[in-house]
Amino acid sequence: MPFSYTSPYSEELTCKAIIADDGAHLERSARVRDELEDGAHVWIDVGDGAPLSRVHSRSLPERGIFEPPGSCGYQEQIGWEATPADIFDEEVVGIDPRQTMRYTRTVIADQPSFKEWQMRHAASSSSQDGLFDIFNRTWQQVAQDEVGEMPNASSWMGEVKSVFWHNFESLKYVFSCHASVTVDPSKPPEMSLLEFWAICKRCALPSPWLNLNKINRFFMRKGAVPDIRDLKGPHDGRKTIDLPKFLGTLVRISVLREQGGKGELPMCVTHLIQGMLTLTPGFETFEPEKAAYAPFSSSAVRQKLTMHESRLKKLFKHWAKLDETRETIQLSEFLQMMAKADVMGPDLTEVQLKMAFVHAMLGAHDGVFETWQEAGEQACSEILFSEFVDVIMRVALLKFEWDTATTIDIKVHELCLILIFGPGGRAINL
Incomplete structure (x- = not known):
């Protein structure tokens, strides 16, 4: 298993040195192509005093040893x-x-479809009058704490309220599928920012003018969840939001995501909600062909990221110099890091790196990179650490695209090793 040679916790049969055919030890930090030619023979020293060409180890079952049975999540x-x-x-x-x-x-547990969810929650809103009472109480919080201070609120508030009433059950379903039950049963469910970010990327909510870095600032406003100030920075994924804040944030996003903040209510929020219903599984309006490609959801990929997480954070903070808080990294800094790591070349160009960066920032939806390019100097160009990990995974697939035999998790693992232990990471004390 890869963990045996990336940590000090497994010493048996771990490679200690690579020895050339003439008995000389090869430089550990050198590139293979600089030291060897195709067909060259080397010996592997596993620390037992004798060079061996082959190391016998325990047999491992087929890949997927961490996978649970069936297709459940x-x-x-x-x-x-x-x-x-x-x-x-x-x-x-x-x-x-x-x-x-x-x-x-x-x-x-498998997430129910929208119709199944409606049947399960029919008792709490057995009539339209009962549902409207719930909506009114929720919207009162939205209007008072979230959107009441927005420009010209009195001119569009009634129409926006009608749009949310028309889609209230659908939006409650989206929220509930990503929310967790609170410790105190008397309190309503809450959604973590990590889950909210997942909704944003899946439903194409960010735009060239509004990325997660800017969206997260909404949660630092007055009226935020009380304990939100006890957590560090605006990009702490442990923060939680309730349903009124979720709805209020959708209003703000709908305005600012269109043409750099020139969206007009209520049309822009109607457009945003329609897009969410199209890109959310469980709705009859869901169109899977429009969903972004998401190849990194397997347990094997998560296992590799867990192994490298602490070192990747150090790498991220080392290069994130333009942000005083070291919580976001700029595109220019990311490109400098990849150049220092010596991974760029004919198989991985600067344009490909930029595309992977934008897809990690805005979601890998059709045409998003071209729209970002058209935005020019107004386009956002910074990502959070979670997006930094995303872009590394995308770069791994690009770098090793020619390799059709190796699994995705091992490609991700390989690139992490190159970034951490290669020329771009050795001097950072990772």
């Missing part, structure tokens, strides 16, 4: 903790300095 978490000491008769007789991996997996 799930969440997993991989972490490390100190190994308990060996105790005999209440005395410590041995201490293992190595850490122990902790792996947990939770199966997620």
Whole structure:
């Protein structure tokens, strides 16, 4: 498993050196193409004092050893903790300095379709009058805390309210499918920013004039969730939002995403909601052919990212110099990093890197890169750390596009190793 040679916790049969046919040790940080030619023979020293051409190890089953049975979704978490000491008769007789991996997996229930969800929640709004009362209470919070201070609010508030009433159940469904139940059952469900970002990318809510960096600023306004100030920065994915804030944010996004803030209500919010219903699975209006390509959802990919997350964060903060908070990295800084890593070339051009960057920032929807180019100097050009990881995964597929045998997770793993231990990462003390 790749973890055995990227951490100090597995020493058996780990490569210690590569030795040329004449017995000389090859430079560890050198590129293979600079040291060897096709057909050259090398020896692998696994630390047992004798060079071997082949290392026998335990047999591994087919790929997918971390996959749960069936097609159900799930969440997993991989972490490390100190190994308990060996105790005999209440005395410590041995201490293992190595850490122990902790792996947990939770199966997620399949999300119901919109019609199934309506049937499950029919009791809470058994009549249109009852549903309208719920909507009125929700909209009162939206108008008072979220959108009441927007320019010319009195001129469009009534029409926008009608649009949201017409789509209230649909938007509640979108929210509930991404929200989690709070610890206190008396409080309404809340959605984390991580889940909200996923909705934004899937439904093409960001635009060349409005990326997540700008959207997240909405949640620092007056009227935010009370404990939001206790978390660090505007880009902390642990922050949570309730349904009124979710609806109010959609109003703000609808205006600012069109032509750099020139959208007109209520038409722009109607257009935004129609797009959400087209790109959200579960609705009859869902058009899968318009959905963005998403190849990075497997557990194997998440496992590799967990292995490299801490070093990738250090790499990100090292290059994110134009942002004083080091929470966003600019396109120019990203290109400098990739050039320093020496991964650019005929198989990975600057244009391809820019396209991967934009797709990570705005979502990989048709025509989004061309629209971003047309925006010129007004276009956004910075991404968060979560988007930084996204663009690295996209670059991995571009860099190794010629390789049709290697799985996606190993391609991602390979590029992470190049960035972290190659010429662009060695001097950063990763």
